[in-house]
Amino acid sequence: MSSPGSPSSSAAEVVALLTVRGETVAVAESLTGGLVAAEITSVPGASKVFRGSVTAYATELKHELLGVDATLLAERGAVDPQVAAEMAAGVRKALGADWGIATTGVAGPDPQDGQPVGTVFVAVDGPPTTEPGAALGGKTAALRLNGGRAEIRMESVRSVLALLLERIAGEQTGNERAQDTERNGGF
Template sequence: MSLEDIAARLGSLLRAGGLSVSTAESLTGGLLGATITSTPGASDYYRGGAITYATDSKATVLSVSETTLASDGPVSPATAEQMAHGVRELFGSSFGISTTGVAGPTGQDGKPVGLVHIGISDTGRTVSHEFNSTGTTRDEVRRQAVERALSLLVDHLNRSEGS
């Protein structure tokens, strides 16, 4: 399934449930939000996004704890979770989704190229998922991170719908 197909599926689920989403991005640099908004009618459910590429912007824009950033670093499950929660609060959306990781060409702070953490936050809980990209270029890592993030949110919505 293409990125556009996954984004369209996500849009259908959000629209059907009267739900909304916002994005917090680091390594994907806006690609996640751009993919979501590539679907016609995305304004029905996409509230907005924050590209917090610099570590300090994660704290100032998304309220990621300085303690978390100092102890766990910008590429960590806790940071992904706090980014997702922060963007959901910032935009007042039903869901916040975040991406943080290492796109390359070299590792960062002892973290390997291709390591990605994706956070999903809703009103009930916030979780993170670790993903190891098989991409060999920055673009491939970023694209795979977006595909995984969208797929995880679709799965999350499908599970919620079935409950």
């Protein structure tokens, strides 16, 4: 059984929320190498919400399969917050999902693109929102993780699922406020 805050419990919550909402998710992964998709698809009923995934481990595949800007990749490398955001938007579009989530970073043992081990960026792209700081329905988080390769990868999985849940919850809160305002005569 999974403990609260574990990737499996977060994945179950993602599947439950998206099922209720009638929405879907697609995953773009680099450093996690398919672990996010595996977590989501380990949940019974995931087939109702999971569209698919792209594991773009090689930098050129981020451009070729996910539409990440080639100049951005050439100038900043694959470990960058804008790359994560473009991966999430790209997989959402490519696989026709309501939500796209992405991971990119350095799990180790060596630094990559001038970034130290434990540097990770996770991103969510979804429907447009009025949430402050979330342009065009997207949200990115920068992580500095400690531990070995396995710990960094699993914490990245947990973090991207948590970011998706936060983004969905933020949207629900906004919708509930709008409905409450409507019920109360616009006040």
